[in-house]
Amino acid sequence: MKNLMLASATLALVAASAHANEVRVYNWSDYIDEALLEKFEADTGIKLIYDVFDSNELLETKMLAGGSGYDVVVPSGTFLQRQITAGAFQKLDMSKLPNIVNMWDVVSARTEQYDPDNAYSINYMWGTTGIGVNLGKVKEALGEDAPIDSLELILNPDNMAKLAECGVHMLDAPAEMIPMALKYIGENPDSQDPDVIAKAEPVLSAVRPYIQKFHSSEYINALANGDICVAIGWSGDILQARDRAAEADNGVEIAYHAAKEGAQMWFDQMAIPVDAPNPDAAHVFLNFIMDAQNMAAASNYVYYANGNEASKEFLVEDVIGDTAIYPDEATLNNLFTTSPYAPKVQRVVTRLWTKIKSGT
Amino acid sequence: MRRAALIAVPYFWLLALFLVPFLIVMKISLSDGALAIPPYTPQLDIAEGWNGLKTFLSELDFENFVFLTTDDLYWKAYLSSFKIALISTSLALLIGYPIAYSMARAAPEWRPTLLMLIILPFWTSFLIRVYAWMGILANEGLLNQFLLWTGIISEPLTILNTNTAVYIGIVYTYLPFMILPIYSALEKMDDSLLEAAEDLGCSRTSAFWLVTIPLSKTGIIAGCFLVFIPTLGEFVIPSLLGGSQTLMIGKVLWEEFFNNRDWPVASAVAIILLLILIIPIILFQRNEQKQREMEG
Numbered sequence A: 001m002k003n004l005m006l007a008s009a010t011l012a013l014v015a016a017s018a019h020a021n022e023v024r025v026y027n028w029s030d031y032i033d034e035a036l037l038e039k040f041e042a043d044t045g046i047k048l049i050y051d052v053f054d055s056n057e058l059l060e061t062k063m064l065a066g067g068s069g070y071d072v073v074v075p076s077g078t079f080l081q082r083q084i085t086a087g088a089f090q091k092l093d094m095s096k097l098p099n100i101v102n103m104w105d106v107v108s109a110r111t112e113q114y115d116p117d118n119a120y121s122i123n124y125m126w127g128t129t130g131i132g133v134n135l136g137k138v139k140e141a142l143g144e145d146a147p148i149d150s151l152e153l154i155l156n157p158d159n160m161a162k163l164a165e166c167g168v169h170m171l172d173a174p175a176e177m178i179p180m181a182l183k184y185i186g187e188n189p190d191s192q193d194p195d196v197i198a199k200a201e202p203v204l205s206a207v208r209p210y211i212q213k214f215h216s217s218e219y220i221n222a223l224a225n226g227d228i229c230v231a232i233g234w235s236g237d238i239l240q241a242r243d244r245a246a247e248a249d250n251g252v253e254i255a256y257h258a259a260k261e262g263a264q265m266w267f268d269q270m271a272i273p274v275d276a277p278n279p280d281a282a283h284v285f286l287n288f289i290m291d292a293q294n295m296a297a298a299s300n301y302v303y304y305a306n307g308n309e310a311s312k313e314f315l316v317e318d319v320i321g322d323t324a325i326y327p328d329e330a331t332l333n334n335l336f337t338t339s340p341y342a343p344k345v346q347r348v349v350t351r352l353w354t355k356i357k358s359g360t
Numbered sequence B: 001m002r003r004a005a006l007i008a009v010p011y012f013w014l015l016a017l018f019l020v021p022f023l024i025v026m027k028i029s030l031s032d033g034a035l036a037i038p039p040y041t042p043q044l045d046i047a048e049g050w051n052g053l054k055t056f057l058s059e060l061d062f063e064n065f066v067f068l069t070t071d072d073l074y075w076k077a078y079l080s081s082f083k084i085a086l087i088s089t090s091l092a093l094l095i096g097y098p099i100a101y102s103m104a105r106a107a108p109e110w111r112p113t114l115l116m117l118i119i120l121p122f123w124t125s126f127l128i129r130v131y132a133w134m135g136i137l138a139n140e141g142l143l144n145q146f147l148l149w150t151g152i153i154s155e156p157l158t159i160l161n162t163n164t165a166v167y168i169g170i171v172y173t174y175l176p177f178m179i180l181p182i183y184s185a186l187e188k189m190d191d192s193l194l195e196a197a198e199d200l201g202c203s204r205t206s207a208f209w210l211v212t213i214p215l216s217k218t219g220i221i222a223g224c225f226l227v228f229i230p231t232l233g234e235f236v237i238p239s240l241l242g243g244s245q246t247l248m249i250g251k252v253l254w255e256e257f258f259n260n261r262d263w264p265v266a267s268a269v270a271i272i273l274l275l276i277l278i279i280p281i282i283l284f285q286r287n288e289q290k291q292r293e294m295e296g
Helices: A002-018 A034-044 A055-066 A077-085 A098-102 A107-111 A135-142 A159-167 A175-185 A195-199 A200-210 A219-223 A234-250 A277-288 A292-302 A309-314 A329-334 A341-358 B003-027 B046-058 B064-069 B072-105 B112-123 B125-135 B142-150 B163-187 B190-200 B204-215 B216-233 B235-241 B247-259 B262-294
Strands: A024-029 A047-055 A121-134 A168-171 A230-234 A255-258 A265-271
Touching: A002 A234, A024 A277, A034 A277, A034 A292, A034 B064, A047 B163, A055 A077, A077 A309, A077 B064, A098 A135, A098 A292, A098 A309, A107 A121, A107 A265, A121 A135, A121 A168, A121 A219, A121 A277, A121 A292, A135 A159, A159 A200, A168 A195, A168 A219, A175 A195, A175 A200, A175 A341, A195 A200, A195 A341, A200 A341, A200 B163, A219 A234, A219 B112, A230 A234, A234 A255, A234 B204, A277 A292, A292 A309, A341 B247, B064 B262, B072 B112, B072 B163, B072 B247, B072 B262, B112 B125, B112 B163, B125 B142, B125 B235, B163 B204, B163 B216, B163 B262, B190 B204, B216 B262
Parallel strands: A024 A047, A168 A230
Antiparallel strands: A121 A230, A121 A255, A121 A265
16 A cells, blocks of 8 residues: 555656646636636646635545645645644645735634644635525515515525525535534534534424535525525635626626624635645746735636735725625624544534435 | 466456455454554564564554454444445346346347446546536535425435435446346346247246346346445445445545554455455355356
């Protein structure tokens, strides 16, 4: 087994030296302005190979298996923390990252929870987990004063029973949904205590019959096409659905709200795997991304906030002026973060999630 | 000598692509999970030689298999997969047999074209075909729009993300695997046997049941196994077309691996799935062998 891995590592090395001027980036799907990728190649002369994924779990499995062949990957906060512990990443060489001065201390302070001293990662984007609604259909089902900015909309079975007809999708991500349910019943959303976590089960099971699908990316299209009327999802994804619907001009009007009771804040961090074939080029890529104008271009395209203070002046009003993306001070203080579950607790969480989803 | 070399090729194939991976998975299923790369212990350290191997072996145990018996989720998932595979296989047989039959009865110059039509969908990626079904079955999809337009229904039917969609997807995907072996059995059938049956006073229907069906039995059995075996471990179709109430072992395996990051338990689930599959596979092999003997 070890020999085999050695052999494959050697192969990877050979492959790396054969393509020294190449950088392989593994990022979330629909998460960058593709023009930036061309700009990177033109500016640096480094060939960029860009792959995408749509779940942290998939990325983590590749990282833990080792030999992924990627130079830059983008895990979210809790996943990053666990992968750092497992020894999956290398420390950043700050001397190669002059643009690090552009970063925003408000975000850096929060990401230190996952990556102490931000030694292994830089922030790419951050956002909230909240509620996306098809305004027309939701108001038709619940009336003009539907609580579209409250957890009441999605966790109160009375409301959900009326929404089931027009379709509700929920993220297939227990680490997002369980804290949300705990917040709704006034428990600590970041609880690591299996007894407290168990309290989320009846809350979610009560609305389970009204949920059409648990999925972490399909809701963008489904919401934009008008196939569903409510999605519990990530801020930028829902805002993308809003824009796609507006472009299609299909009469679908989408709105996003972080729940007023408090919403989870998450961070997608760029890091360099410990066995990256080309760490030098990876640093060049990170530095390119931290350039104020490049980062602004990415945010202007994907509708997510970034952790780059200097980029703010280049952001379009649609992004910097939208409190769904850059929340005001009061909302910002109301956002919470979570920490990774220990393996035993993780098992409890996954099992609970299976029980909620399948009733078994 | 040449004979030995000839036999060595398939055995090497079996060793490299079945036995070695199986032993690796078996080894992981006896390990413990860990937060490391790779995420399980113990690792075999060859540098430590014989003693290293002994400590390595002493750290392996059947804990993960015992764990599987403590939670009824796993048995329910195996059973539910079994049920879905059984129903899908029956549906594929019911639809596939008449198709294969009419192909075999068609004029000989038409047969290659018909055969081509069965194989043609394989030219498109399997994943794209499943995605196409998502577009067809969605609430605002082609099927519902058509039915609404004809006035057969007044409200869109919810098919996507239900078990119905899973059955449609599985039967659609595996239907050619049912049709082809049945067709090949029927095509070889000697028509004079049917004429003889009718001469001896058999009606056309009873000739079908007494002559055609028994003669196509090998094709039916081969087709059923070719549909049943991959369906049992199916993951892609239920996760794209199914809803969250669709419980299948492939999905449970995925969750152990990706959500719990528990490679050892995931491997134990896979080993048991393999053991369940080995029984029909052995039956299938025996059937094939019998068929060969009959022909030889």
